[in-house]
Amino acid sequence: MNARPAIIPGPGAIAAARRTHPHVTIRGLSKRFGKAVIYDKFDLDIPRGELISVFGPNGCGKSTLINIVAGLIPPDAGQILFDGMLLHEIKFGYVFQNYREALFPWLRAFDNVAYPLKMMKVPPAERKARTERLVARLGIKLDLNLYPYQMSGGQQQLVSIMRALIVEPEILFLDEPFSALDYEMTLFMREQLQKLFMETGTTTVLVSHDLEEAVYLADRVLLLSRHPALVADFPKVTSARPRTDATLSEPDFVRMKAHCLDVFKREVRRA
Amino acid sequence: MKDRLQAFLPVIGVVGLFAIWSLVAWRAWVDPVLLPSPAKAFDAFWKGMKDGALGFDFVKTVYRTLASTAIAAVIAIPLGIVLGASERAYRSLEFVIDFFRSTPASAMFPLFLVLFGVGDETKISVAAFGAALVILFNVAYGVMNARKTRLLAARVMGASRVRVLFDVMLLESLPQTFVGLRNGVSLALVIIVVAEMFIGSQDGIGHSVFEAQQMFEMPRMYAAIFAAGALGYGLNLVFLLIERRFVHWSGK
Numbered sequence: 001m002n003a004r005p006a007i008i009p010g011p012g013a014i015a016a017a018r019r020t021h022p023h024v025t026i027r028g029l030s031k032r033f034g035k036a037v038i039y040d041k042f043d044l045d046i047p048r049g050e051l052i053s054v055f056g057p058n059g060c061g062k063s064t065l066i067n068i069v070a071g072l073i074p075p076d077a078g079q080i081l082f083d084g085m086l087l088h089e090i091k092f093g094y095v096f097q098n099y100r101e102a103l104f105p106w107l108r109a110f111d112n113v114a115y116p117l118k119m120m121k122v123p124p125a126e127r128k129a130r131t132e133r134l135v136a137r138l139g140i141k142l143d144l145n146l147y148p149y150q151m152s153g154g155q156q157q158l159v160s161i162m163r164a165l166i167v168e169p170e171i172l173f174l175d176e177p178f179s180a181l182d183y184e185m186t187l188f189m190r191e192q193l194q195k196l197f198m199e200t201g202t203t204t205v206l207v208s209h210d211l212e213e214a215v216y217l218a219d220r221v222l223l224l225s226r227h228p229a230l231v232a233d234f235p236k237v238t239s240a241r242p243r244t245d246a247t248l249s250e251p252d253f254v255r256m257k258a259h260c261l262d263v264f265k266r267e268v269r270r271a
Numbered sequence: 272m273k274d275r276l277q278a279f280l281p282v283i284g285v286v287g288l289f290a291i292w293s294l295v296a297w298r299a300w301v302d303p304v305l306l307p308s309p310a311k312a313f314d315a316f317w318k319g320m321k322d323g324a325l326g327f328d329f330v331k332t333v334y335r336t337l338a339s340t341a342i343a344a345v346i347a348i349p350l351g352i353v354l355g356a357s358e359r360a361y362r363s364l365e366f367v368i369d370f371f372r373s374t375p376a377s378a379m380f381p382l383f384l385v386l387f388g389v390g391d392e393t394k395i396s397v398a399a400f401g402a403a404l405v406i407l408f409n410v411a412y413g414v415m416n417a418r419k420t421r422l423l424a425a426r427v428m429g430a431s432r433v434r435v436l437f438d439v440m441l442l443e444s445l446p447q448t449f450v451g452l453r454n455g456v457s458l459a460l461v462i463i464v465v466a467e468m469f470i471g472s473q474d475g476i477g478h479s480v481f482e483a484q485q486m487f488e489m490p491r492m493y494a495a496i497f498a499a500g501a502l503g504y505g506l507n508l509v510f511l512l513i514e515r516r517f518v519h520w521s522g523k
Contacts, residue, residue, distance in 0.1 A: 072423055094427045101420035105520035106442045119429040149523035163428075 021083075023048035023171065023203045024069065029078030031061075031068060038064050040228040042078070046171075051197050051204040053214035055260065056224030056232070057268050062207045065229070066173045069205070070094050082171065093164025095174040099156040103148040103163075110144035113162045120167065134166055138196065154185035158192065165196070171203045179209060190217060198241055211264065215257050216243055223260060225267045233263045307490045316494035319479075325491075328479040329498050332463055335391065335475065336506065339398035339459045344452060346399075347406035351451075354407070355414025355444065356436060372408060376401035376462050380469075394466040401462050402455035409451025413444030446521040449514040456506050464499055476502065 022045035029042040038061040046052055054062045067073040069080055071087045072094070082090045093116075096102035103112050113134070114127040122130070135144065140158060148156050157177055164172055177193075178186040194217060197204055208214040214221055215237055223232040239253050247253050289309055295301055296308040319325025354361040379397055387393040417440045425439045467477025476499045483492035514521060 070427065072427065094424075096420055096424060098420050101418040102424045104421065104439070104442070105523065106445075106518075116428040119434070147520065149520055 021048070022046060023083065025079075025081050026069065027079050027081075029068065029080070030076045031064060031073070032076060037228045039068075039075075039078075042229065044222070044231060046203065046205065047220070048203055049201045050219035051206060051217055052220050052222055053218035054205065054207045054222045054224065055209075055211060055214040055264065056229065057226050057264070060224045060226050060267075061229045062209075062224060063175050065224075066094075066175060066205050066207055070173045090171070091167045091169045093167060093169035093172045095157070095160050095164050095172070095177045097176040097179055099153065099160045099177075099180065100148075102160055103156060105148050107147075108144065109142065109146055109148060109151065109159045112148065112159055113144065113166055116163060116167045131166060134162060137199070138162070138165075140192075152185070153181050154189055157181065157189060161193070161196065165200070165202075169202060171205070174204065174206045176207050176209055178213070186213075193217060194242060211257060211260055212248070215253065215260060216247065221256075221260055223263045223267070226270060232267050233260075235259065304487070304489060307493065311490045312493040312497070315488075315490035316497055319491065319494050320498070324474075325476075325479055325494060325498060328474050328476050328495070329502065331474045332460075332467065332476040332499075333502060335395055335463045335467075336398065336456065336460045336502075339395045339463065340402050340452070340456045342395065342399040343402035343406055343455055343459065347403040347451075347455075348410050348448065351407045351410025351448075352414055352436070352441065352444065355411035356440060358415060361411050361415065368404060368408060371400075372404040376458070377465055380466065389471045394463055394472075397466060398459040398462040402459040405458055406448070406451040406455045409454070410444055410448045413447025413451075414440050416447070417443035445518045446514070449510065449518060449521070453507055453510045453514075456510060457503060460499075460503050460506065 024044075024046035026042065026044040026046075029039045029044075030037075031039045054065060056062050064073060068075045069087075070092060080087065082092075103109075104115065107115065110131060114131045117127040117130060131144075135142070140162070142151075142155055142158060144159075148159065151159070157180075161174075161177070164174075174193075178189050181189060190213060193206075197217075206214070206217060208217075218237050220234055220236050222234055224230070225232045235256065237253075237256055239247050239250060239256075243253075292306075292309050296303065296306055316325070320329065354364060376397055379400060380393070383393045383397045383400075387396055421439055421443065422435055425435045430438060463475070464477035464480075466472070467475030468481040472478040476495055479495040480492055480499065483489070483495055
């Protein structure tokens with residue numbers, strides 16, 4: 001008479017599976033630009049609720065990867081599923097490197113942030129409420145009545161990130177989001193991003209050209225080889241969060257950074 | 272102190288010009304019949320504008336210039352957006368547009384005379400033709416040069432093609448559209464004034480300049496020239512102020 005619990009998994013088991021199963025599965029991804037083969041039957045699983053940094057030699061296709069996954073560039077072949085669903089069935093956010101050209105200068109920051117909700121046909125009153133709720137939750141002190149061109153670079157990129165978060169995305173993509181900022185602002189923005197990530201736990205894919213930044217922010221560092229890109233390594237960064245300046249000199253962190261640098265150099269030399 | 276000095280800089284050229292003009296007229300270095308004193312010219316301007324024919328001519332020219340610019344804008348802006356949104360469509364018409372844009376609109380007078388007769392329609396339509404091509408060219412380029420990142424951003428956020436067109440491309444093209452409108456209205460004014468001089472005109476600033484010259488009333492001629500200049504400058508300024516008001520992000 002004992003029911004076998006394993007045949008029909010209960011809700012708890014499904015939830016557990018959802019927690020442990022990869023969030024994004026990339027299978028057989030191929031992409032070429034002219035004669036250059038960037039990806040050739042590339043496979044990757046992106047774990048759920050982790051922040052993944054993508055790092056690799058110049059022109060290896062770091063940005064191409066997230067652009068394909070986020071649907072900005074069509075792949076030549078391959079399948080990308082999010083919990084078994086296609087991109088247009090899920091909510092996602094994308095943050096561009098060039099905030100100056102990604103925000104709408106004719107809209108106030110507030111309306112920039114709320115724009116994705118408008119596309120989802122959310123009524124204006126609720127758009128306002130949700131935007132205000134996001135601002136409160138992030139604890140960001142910004143005058144959202146300003147136009148983007150009245151803000152500093154970091155503030156503009158913060159608005160971009162908020163615009164990506166407003167839809168409560170299941171996955172967040174950031175393409176070198178801090179590389180157009182000065183160093184002081186970059187440091188500040190790293191902390192902001194870490195705070196946001198710890199707050200929301202959203203699966204995040206960050207393309208970075210700065211190894212220290214990539215390791216510092218990541219749960220895992222995706223190290224790519226020269227194109228056709230392969231996963232050179234995908235190590236887990238074990239340093240505890242919140243990470244601080246002190247983290248940078250901890251032995252674990254230093255070892256991880258050195259390891260990533262080794263892999264990177266090996267891949268650069270292979271060309 | 273320095274800021275205050277800055278504000279006075281533009282005045283220097285104006286004062287200088289009038290000083291030289293007054294000096295030349297006073298010393299009679301040029302035949303006084305050909306170059307009256309500034310006072311005489313301004314007297315003619317003031318009287319002409321207040322209750323003479325010049326005021327009436329001025330209003331006529333303003334009406335014709337604005338009418339032709341409005342017609343040009345109504346035709347050229349939607350067409351420019353359509354052409355700009357499809358680079359292929361623009362490329363296939365580019366040569367025709369560039370060719371007629373380079374054709375002096377004055378060369379079209381005889382043709383338009385045949386089509387519309389000697390009335391206002393001819394002047395307005397030739398000017399509208401010239402202005403429309405300038406506006407069309409600028410709007411199409413404004414749309415075509417919309418920042419790719421911005422279009423991508425809108426698409427990533429789930430905007431449809433139509434939404435991208437209205438929410439992004441249209442607004443992106445506005446600064447360039449205003450460049451087109453400013454150039455268009457200047458060109459329309461040139462064409463209108465020329466048309467008023469020659470095509471059996473009874474009124475307008477062009478007619479006023481020409482008539483004064485024919486009757487050798489030099490102060491009145493200078494007054495009419497000055498009216499034309501003020502009109503051209505004023506129209507440009509008005510469009511610039513509208514642009515600053517509505518395209519606040521332009522150049523930022």
